[in-house]
Amino acid sequence: MDLNTITAVERPTSREALRVWRDGDAFLAGGTWLFSEPQPKLTRLIDLSTLNWEPLRATGNGLEIAATCTIAQLDGFAAPPGWIAAPLIGQCCRAFLASFKIWNVATVGGNIVMSLPAGPMISLTCALDGELLIWGPDGRERRVAVVDFVKGPVSNDLKSGEIVRAIHLPLAALTRRTAFRQISLQSHGRSGALLIGTRDAGGAFMLTVTASTPKPYQFRFDALPGADELTARTDTTIANNWFDDIHGLPAWRRAMTLQFAREILAELGGGAA
Incomplete structure (x- = not known):
């Protein structure tokens, strides 16, 4: 989409050039969202590609x-x-x-x-x-x-x-064992729930909940918890803060999150969910 309010595009080559910020500016990286819809408040883009990071x-x-x-x-x-x-x-x-x-x-x-x-x-x-x-x-x-x-x-x-x-x-973190679960309503749809579990060499366990909630949630345990303990803590902490949009109702997101939590625990613990 053309952004017809843009009057200038800056192409900085150093950090110092980034310091001149004003209302109407936006940083441009990939631009996949920026160019996907009108941006009437923007007048200048600062192209980050020229920094060559x-x-x-x-x-x-x-x-x-x-x-x-x-x-x-x-x-x-x-x-x-x-x-x-x-x-x-x-x-x-x-x-x-x-x-x-x-x-x-x-x-x-x-x-x-x-x-x-x-x-x-x-x-x-x-x-x-x-x-x-x-x-x-x-x-x-x-x-x-x-x-x-x-x-x-x-x-x-x-x-x-x-x-x-x-x-x-x-x-x-990169040397921990991991388990991954993701689901969407369509085979190539936006994630309705995406959970990742990790376990380190000392046995500490962490569950990260995303997509089914408006923001990420993390649950850390010094040792592998029981399945009921994990799901109870997850459900109680998130409470009714399940995300709700066309890609999944809150009740479905909650059900899949709790099911995936059990599956991840079983996978990293070597037992049955």
Whole structure:
């Protein structure tokens, strides 16, 4: 879609050029949402592609993902052998309601910043204890966990003029065992529930609930809980805050969430749900 209110497009090549922020500005990464509907309040786009950030960097501390890394680039990442949580990357990439064309332009940072309940990059990075590096227009920076960043549908902790620079996935999270469950009402539909469980070498268990709720929820246990304990805590904490839209009624989302919680627990615990 043409954005006929845009009068200028800036193409910065350094962080310093990002500091001049004004009303009517928007950062442009993949643009898959930005160009999907009218944006009458926007007058200037700041194209992040000219910053040429390295998409992915594996280090001894984990994985650094640039906010401008595309879904296709992330899906093609070859993880070190010891990163046994790496299959989650492909599983979450394939949870997108998107064609391969979108994969080649949509970005990891853009999916998180959109903060939609079914955003699979939110699911992935929350489950792996992802932390955002956020740049401010005044030159300052801060870090915030993805699970705390997303507040609800199209609502997050990003302030005016701030930009997500990168997402860090710590090594400890990448070496955990994982279990993945996702469902939608159609074979290629938007996720109605997407749950990820992880368990570390010491036995600690974590369940991340997304898509069935307006924002991510996490449940941590020092040891594997019982199935009734897990589902009771999940249901009580979420209470009536199940997401409701055309892609799934709250009662169905709740039922699938609690069922998947039991299945994930059984898979990571080696028992029956």
